[in-house]
Amino acid sequence: MKTLHEAGPIPTSAPSDAPVIGPPAIHTQGLGKTFTLHLQGSTRIPVLRDVELAVAPGECVALSGPSGAGKSTLMRCLYGNYAAGEGRILLRHRGQEIDLVTADPRLVREIRRETLGYVSQFLRVIPRVPTLDIVAEPLRARGMPAEEARARAAALLARLNLPASLHSLPPATFSGGEQQRVNLARGFAPHYPVLLLDEPTASLDAANRDVVVALIAEAKAKGAAIIGIFHDAEVRDRVADRLFHVSPMQAAA
Amino acid sequence: MAMQTSHTPAHPHPAGGSAVTPPPVGEGRGGGVAATDAPLLEAQGLTLRYGPITALDDVGIEIFPGEVVAIVGESGSGKSTLLRVLSGLQRPEAGTVTYRAPDGGAADIHRMGEAAMRRLHRTDWGFVHQNPRDGLRMGVSAGGNIGERLMATGARHYGSIRDAATEWLRRVEIDPARIDMLPRQFSGGMQQRLQIARTLVTHPRLVFMDEPTGGLDVSVQARLLDLIRELVADLGLAVLLVTHDIAAARLLAHRLLVMRHGSVVEQGLTDRVLDDPQHEYTQLLVASVLAA
Ligand SMILES: Nc1ncnc2c1ncn2[C@@H]1O[C@H](COP(=O)(O)OP(=O)(O)OP(=O)(O)O)[C@@H](O)[C@H]1O
Ligand SMILES: Nc1ncnc2c1ncn2[C@@H]1O[C@H](COP(=O)(O)OP(=O)(O)OP(=O)(O)O)[C@@H](O)[C@H]1O
Numbered sequence: 001m002k003t004l005h006e007a008g009p010i011p012t013s014a015p016s017d018a019p020v021i022g023p024p025a026i027h028t029q030g031l032g033k034t035f036t037l038h039l040q041g042s043t044r045i046p047v048l049r050d051v052e053l054a055v056a057p058g059e060c061v062a063l064s065g066p067s068g069a070g071k072s073t074l075m076r077c078l079y080g081n082y083a084a085g086e087g088r089i090l091l092r093h094r095g096q097e098i099d100l101v102t103a104d105p106r107l108v109r110e111i112r113r114e115t116l117g118y119v120s121q122f123l124r125v126i127p128r129v130p131t132l133d134i135v136a137e138p139l140r141a142r143g144m145p146a147e148e149a150r151a152r153a154a155a156l157l158a159r160l161n162l163p164a165s166l167h168s169l170p171p172a173t174f175s176g177g178e179q180q181r182v183n184l185a186r187g188f189a190p191h192y193p194v195l196l197l198d199e200p201t202a203s204l205d206a207a208n209r210d211v212v213v214a215l216i217a218e219a220k221a222k223g224a225a226i227i228g229i230f231h232d233a234e235v236r237d238r239v240a241d242r243l244f245h246v247s248p249m250q251a252a253a
Numbered sequence: 254m255a256m257q258t259s260h261t262p263a264h265p266h267p268a269g270g271s272a273v274t275p276p277p278v279g280e281g282r283g284g285g286v287a288a289t290d291a292p293l294l295e296a297q298g299l300t301l302r303y304g305p306i307t308a309l310d311d312v313g314i315e316i317f318p319g320e321v322v323a324i325v326g327e328s329g330s331g332k333s334t335l336l337r338v339l340s341g342l343q344r345p346e347a348g349t350v351t352y353r354a355p356d357g358g359a360a361d362i363h364r365m366g367e368a369a370m371r372r373l374h375r376t377d378w379g380f381v382h383q384n385p386r387d388g389l390r391m392g393v394s395a396g397g398n399i400g401e402r403l404m405a406t407g408a409r410h411y412g413s414i415r416d417a418a419t420e421w422l423r424r425v426e427i428d429p430a431r432i433d434m435l436p437r438q439f440s441g442g443m444q445q446r447l448q449i450a451r452t453l454v455t456h457p458r459l460v461f462m463d464e465p466t467g468g469l470d471v472s473v474q475a476r477l478l479d480l481i482r483e484l485v486a487d488l489g490l491a492v493l494l495v496t497h498d499i500a501a502a503r504l505l506a507h508r509l510l511v512m513r514h515g516s517v518v519e520q521g522l523t524d525r526v527l528d529d530p531q532h533e534y535t536q537l538l539v540a541s542v543l544a545a
């Protein structure tokens with residue numbers, strides 16, 4: 001078994017200001033994932049095998065690999081959205097190390113509330129809920145008073161250049177880029193110790209990309225461990241301390 | 254070597270970086286509960302047959318304070334039967350249902366007396382039926398329907414009961430000016446909202462809902478779901494919701510149970526069950542709905 005610090009591929013990019021690598025905030029051991037498609041003759045799609053990824057507080061790791069390699073699948077496993085078939089996902093939560101793979105649903109919810117954030121590529125709109133409340137909701141869930149949560153949400157939305165006139169509307173009719181900024185505000189508002197970002201800048205213009213780069217830098221400075229998928233090479237080079245390569249597996253015959 | 258790309262996914266799974274559901278709004282609002290406390294309701298080994306039909310086949314379930322659990326599955330899979338057995342309305346052939354009151358005492362639902370059961374349904378529990386006629390008193394005014402349940406829990410002061418009824422009509426978006434009208438003078442959607450007001454006015458800890466949006470047209474359904482979502486979050490209710498509407502389950506439920514032929518075939522975190530279904534039947538269920 002590899003030790004944690006040897007785990008993962010050799011860094012392929014390491015800016016000189018890379019943070020000192022301490023004990024990881026999240027790490028996987030022998031993580032594997034195979035989809036079984038019961039409706040298609042039980043076809044098995046092996047996607048991940050023996051993934052050993054460790055990310056320290058203050059570090060940002062970018063997942064790399066060709067389309068279909070399993071980057072999003074890995075990220076969804078790390079969030080508990082996909083069930084890991086093998087291995088462990090160890091996470092520091094409330095001062096303890098917890099295996100997300102075996103944690104019961106209520107514990108996973110608690111971890112998602114306090115420790116683990118995820119920004120998906122597209123916002124899932126909740127009918128009739130105003131943008132401000134969507135962004136404030138994770139703060140409210142942690143017990144922050146409504147007014148304070150709304151104020152923080154509004155400030156973050158403003159920073160992401162979302163006009164105040166849109167804050168009171170549900171984002172259902174927003175453009176792709178506007179929805180993505182709502183999603184980002186929601187993900188960055190609570191300062192999660194571990195933050196997962198799937199294509200956070202895909203539908204953004206240059207000015208908003210810069211805001212996201214700054215938000216990531218600030219989150220790192222506050223000690224967040226960040227795992228991201230960035231197809232935009234420029235953004236990736238600006239935020240990532242190293243790459244973690246996800247290699248495609250041969251599908252089972 | 255490249256991943257085979259020729260396979261067709263089992264269902265129109267969201268490829269690449271698509272949306273993962275945010276937790277239902279109101280998740281843990283009010284601080285949330287520690288993940289270690291005891292379940293509010295706990296059932297084991299529930300079995301019930303109707304002649305050759307096994308409506309429940311060794312079903313176990315638990316629900317914790319503040320948790321919203323949805324039960325989905327095909328018609329005839331035993332969902333309503335399970336809800337009736339859990340809420341003490343029907344006796345199982347085998348198995349136990351335990352309710353843990355806030356004072357810590359645990360009660361065996363199917364061994365408690367009629368009176369204790371009625372008290373539980375009046376105070377700690379609520380039941381929202383698919384057909385509002387089963388949950389409302391059709392000969393009593395809207396205000397009376399709400400007030401009656403309050404009085405059953407000991408409220409006596411006429412003015413404050415009427416104030417509470419007015420307030421609850423407003424909360425469920427019924428014009429308080431209609432407080433003296435009879436339920437049958439309301440539309441189906443309004444009747445259902447009235448039933449919800451009547452059920453929630455006493456702040457139950459645990460609410461059973463069987464297809465609460467079942468008989469309504471789609472736009473009314475969406476509004477009602479939204480209302481339920483808000484109220485459940487604000488009041489921190491535990492809810493056991495039976496629905497055939499996967500999108501509703503995704504919107505409301507923290508946890509999902511999938512039933513088939515009287516058994517629970519899969520359960521887990523709602524977004525995990527819907528985005529990465531493991532059981533063949535769950536895959537079929539998810540494949541048959543578009544973008545839930
Ligand atoms: N829910 C699912 N059910 C079945 N197969 C899935 C599911 N999610 C992903 N896959 C499969 O897993 C493989 C990896 O997909 P994934 O989305 O993780 O790739 P990716 O590396 O993120 O690609 P891209 O760069 O194009 O976003 C693909 O073959 C995909 O079809
Ligand atoms: N009183 C009864 N007498 C005989 N059979 C019954 C009775 N109640 C239910 N059943 C049968 O038990 C099975 C489960 O019924 P149940 O009403 O629990 O299903 P369900 O999952 O709620 O279905 P639906 O989604 O259609 O409401 C069905 O096959 C039904 O026909």
Ligand SMILES: [Mg+2]
Pocket residue numbers: 071072073229268269270
């Ligand atoms: Mg992807």
Ligand SMILES: [Mg+2]
Pocket residue numbers: 332333334
């Ligand atoms: Mg039924």
